[in-house]
Amino acid sequence: MEKIKFAITSKGNQIxxxxxxxxxxxxxxxxxxxxxxxxDIVVSVGGDGTLLYAFHRYRNRLDKTAFIGVHTGHLGFYADWTPDEIEKLVIAIAKTPYQTVEYPLLEVIIRYTNGGREARYLALNECTVKSVExxxxxxxxxxxxxxxxxxxDGLCVSTPSGSTAYNKSLGGAILHPSLQAIxxxxxASINNRVFRTIGSPLVLPGHHTALLKPVNDADFQITIDHLTLLHKDVKxxxxRVASEKIRFARFRAFPFWQRVRDSFVCDD
Incomplete structure (x- = not known):
């Protein structure tokens, strides 16, 4: 039997x-x-932001690597182990065949007016698009x-697992990560007698694609999770929902709605 290969990423603080x-x-x-x-396994020690960094670091081997989150602050949506459970987690990794759960990702493809060139990104949480001016x-x-x-002001396109992040603060729905959707x-849309938008969040299934086309010649600030990029000459x-998925190693149940309750509702 081959040895399990592991890596650990840290938030960088002392704990x-x-x-x-x-x-x-x-x-x-x-x-x-x-x-x-x-x-084979990446353990992220910190919070959800630390796991986002780990995801982007290993995005080229998502079919071969599973992630585990240990939270050293508030309970995270991706980090389900606590510091006092480290010994239990280590024994589980070393001794127990783990199950994996897969969450959908967002594929972002930016095409440019000079033709031919395009940039492709994967987001675990969301992509936002704003005008620089x-x-x-x-x-x-x-x-x-x-x-x-x-x-x-802008648009936010999120994954189901990212629906509890920026999307929620914009009034978006919380989607269960088993749904193949974006x-x-x-x-802050402008709605008056001249300009009109739908004014509601839209949930698109996995086989639908959304396309944004600039009306004027502007530069755009585009975020991919924690990464902020400036793009010029955008066509x-x-x-759409990416063909790739992120895999989490599970050694116990980590119910999504329980996480939502603990993060936003629970006061006991």
Whole structure:
């Protein structure tokens, strides 16, 4: 039987770094192999932001790597283990065949007016689009048909697992991550007698594609999760459910609605 290869990423603060070293020592004692380049399992120690960084670091081997989150602050949507459970987690990784759950990702393809060139990104949480100057003005196409011209501060396109993040603060719905879907939420749309948008979040199924086409010649600030990018000469921005998925290693149940309740409702 091949040794399990593992890597650990840390938030970088003292408690996370200490836990990272502790876990690394324990797992090596169990004869697992530390491999930062080609890990079977990546343990993220910190919070959801730390796991986002880990996801982007290993996005080219999503079919080979499973993620585990340890939270050293508030309960995370991706981090289900606590610091006092480290020994239990280490034994589980070393001794227990793990199950994996898969969550959908967002594919973002940006095409440019100079032709031929395009950029492709994967987002675990969301992509946001804003104009560098003034209002964002975009023609929105859904499944190849023009839907509306959006005018406002920006648009947020999220995954189901990212629906609890920025999307929720914009009034978007919380989607269960078993759904193969993406959601489009508006940021301060302009609605009056002249300009009109749908004014509601849209949930698109996996076989639908959304396309944004700039109405004017503007530069755009585009975020992919925690990454902020400036794009010029944009012809279109395409969104759909990605063919790739993120895989989480599960050693116990981690119910999504329980996480939602604990994060937003629970006061006991």
């Amino acid at each position: 996370s770094n200490t836990l990272m070293q502790k876990m690394k020592t324990y797992l090596l004692d169990f004869h697992l192999e530390y491999d930062e380049n080609q890990p 003034g209002s964002l003005v975009m023609d929105v196409e859904i499944k190849g048909q023009r839907f509306e011209t959006f005018r406002g 959601q489009i939420a508006e940021m 279109s921005i395409q969104f």
